[in-house]
Amino acid sequence: MAVFRYEAIDGTGRITSGVRTAELVQEVEQWLLENRLSPVDIRLTGQGGLEQAEGGQALSLRERLRGVELEDLILFCRQLATMLGAGVALLQGLQIMTRQVGNSRLREILHEVAGEIEGGATLSDAFARHPKVFNRLFRNLVKVGEESGNLDNAFEYLAGLYENEKDIQERIKSATRYPKLVITALTGAVFFLMTFVVPKFISLFSKAKVELPLPTRLLIAVSSLCVHHTLLILVLAAALVASYKLALRSEGFVWERDRLLLRLPVLGDLTTRLYMARFCRVFAVLTTSGIDIIRTLELAATALDNLVLFRMVNEVRVEVEGGVGLNQAMGKRPVFPAMVVQMIAIGEEAGQMDIMMNKVADYYEAETSYTIKRLATYIEPAMLLVLGTIVAFIALAIFMPMWDMMKVAKGG
Numbered sequence: 001m002a003v004f005r006y007e008a009i010d011g012t013g014r015i016t017s018g019v020r021t022a023e024l025v026q027e028v029e030q031w032l033l034e035n036r037l038s039p040v041d042i043r044l045t046g047q048g049g050l051e052q053a054e055g056g057q058a059l060s061l062r063e064r065l066r067g068v069e070l071e072d073l074i075l076f077c078r079q080l081a082t083m084l085g086a087g088v089a090l091l092q093g094l095q096i097m098t099r100q101v102g103n104s105r106l107r108e109i110l111h112e113v114a115g116e117i118e119g120g121a122t123l124s125d126a127f128a129r130h131p132k133v134f135n136r137l138f139r140n141l142v143k144v145g146e147e148s149g150n151l152d153n154a155f156e157y158l159a160g161l162y163e164n165e166k167d168i169q170e171r172i173k174s175a176t177r178y179p180k181l182v183i184t185a186l187t188g189a190v191f192f193l194m195t196f197v198v199p200k201f202i203s204l205f206s207k208a209k210v211e212l213p214l215p216t217r218l219l220i221a222v223s224s225l226c227v228h229h230t231l232l233i234l235v236l237a238a239a240l241v242a243s244y245k246l247a248l249r250s251e252g253f254v255w256e257r258d259r260l261l262l263r264l265p266v267l268g269d270l271t272t273r274l275y276m277a278r279f280c281r282v283f284a285v286l287t288t289s290g291i292d293i294i295r296t297l298e299l300a301a302t303a304l305d306n307l308v309l310f311r312m313v314n315e316v317r318v319e320v321e322g323g324v325g326l327n328q329a330m331g332k333r334p335v336f337p338a339m340v341v342q343m344i345a346i347g348e349e350a351g352q353m354d355i356m357m358n359k360v361a362d363y364y365e366a367e368t369s370y371t372i373k374r375l376a377t378y379i380e381p382a383m384l385l386v387l388g389t390i391v392a393f394i395a396l397a398i399f400m401p402m403w404d405m406m407k408v409a410k411g412g
Contacts, residue, residue: 141282312335
C-alpha cells in the first residue's frame with residue numbers, strides 16, 4: 001500500500017487536506033468524490049514535489065530556455081478561475097497552482113507572486129514584476145478584475161483570449177508548414193550546389209579558353225563566397241539578427257516596421273483583422289465589466305501589439321475625452337475598417353456597445369480563419385516563382401559556357 005497526500009475543496013469552498021493509503025491514485029480520487037470532496041492535488045508522500053515547488057529550486061538551463069508558453073498560461077488561467085469561482089481564497093489558489101503547474105519556470109514565478117501577495121501586494125502589481133510572462137493586457141484585465149471584484153471572470157476572459165490566439169497560431173503554422181519545408185530544403189540544396197558541385201564546373205571552365213557570361217561569373221562569385229567565406233556568412237547573419245533586435249529598441253523603427261506590415265498585400269489585411277478582433281473582444285469585456293469609455297479605450301489599446309494601431313487608439317481616446325463621439329473619432333482614421341466604425345455608431349445609438357463589439361469580434365475572427373486558410377494559396381505561387389528563377393539562373397550559368405566550349409571544340 002502506498003501513502004498519498006491529498007488536497008480537496010469541500011462543499012463550502014474551503015481547502016481540506018490529509019493522507020490516505022491506497023494501491024492507486026484513482027482509489028484516493030474515488031474516495032474523495034464519494035465524500036463530496038473535489039480533488040485538487042493528489043501525490044505520493046516523500047516524492048518532494050511540494051518541497052521543490054515551494055523551495056524555489058534552481059531551474060535547469062533547458063527549463064529556462066523553454067520559458068512560459070501560451071498553453072501554460074491558458075491552463076493556469078482556467079484552473080485559477082475555477083478555484084476562485086468555487087470560493088477559494090486568492091492566496092490559497094496561487095499556492096495550489098505552484099504545486100499543480102507543469103511548467104517549472106511558471107511554477108517558480110507563481111511561488112514568487114504568492115509570496116508578494118502574502119506580503120500585502122496586489123495581484124496585478126505582483127504580475128507587473130514579471131512583464132516578460134504577463135503582458136500589459138494580462139495585467140490590465142487582472143487589475144480590472146480586482147477593482148470590480150470579479151477576478152474569476154477576468155481569468156476566464158484571459159483564458160478565452162489566449163485560446164483564440166493559440167488557435168490562430170496553430171492555423172498559421174499549419175498554413176505555412178509546407179512553404180517553410182520547401183524553403184529550407186531549397187536553401188540546403190543551393191548551398192550544397194554552391195559548395196560541392198559548382199566548384200567542379202569552375203575548374204572545368206578555367207581550363208577552357210572562352211569568355212564566361214555574366215550569370216556564370218555571378219555564380220562563381222557566390223560559390224567562392226560559400227566555399228571560402230562560410231564563417232563570414234554566419235557572422236553576417238548573426239549580425240543582421242542582432243541589429244534587428246537592437247533596432248527594436250527604437251520607437252521610430254518599430255513604427256516604420258508596423259506601418260509597412262499593415263500595407264503588405266494579404267498579410268496587411270490579416271494583421272488588421274487579427275488586431276481588430278482582439279481590440280473589439282477586449283473592448284466588449286471591459287464595457288460589460290462597467291468600465292467607462294475612456295478607461296476602456298486606454299486598456300483595450302494594450303491589446304494591440306502594432307504601434308501604429310496603438311497610437312491611433314490613444315489619439316481616439318484623447319478626442320473622445322474632449323467630447324467627440326467614438327465613431328466620429330475612429331471614422332477620421334482610415335486604418336480602422338468601415339465596418340468597425342459603423343457597428344460602433346449603431347452600438348452608441350442603441351446603448352449596446354458590448355453586444356456590437358462582440359459581433360464585430362466574431363466577424364473578424366471568422367474572416368481571419370478564412371484568410372489563414374487561403375494563405376497557402378498565395379504563398380505557393382510566389383514560392384514556385386522564386387524556386388523556378390533560382391533553378392533557371394543556375395542552369396543558365398552552367399550551360400551557357402558549356403555551349404560556348406562546344407562551339408570552340410567544333411570550330412577547332
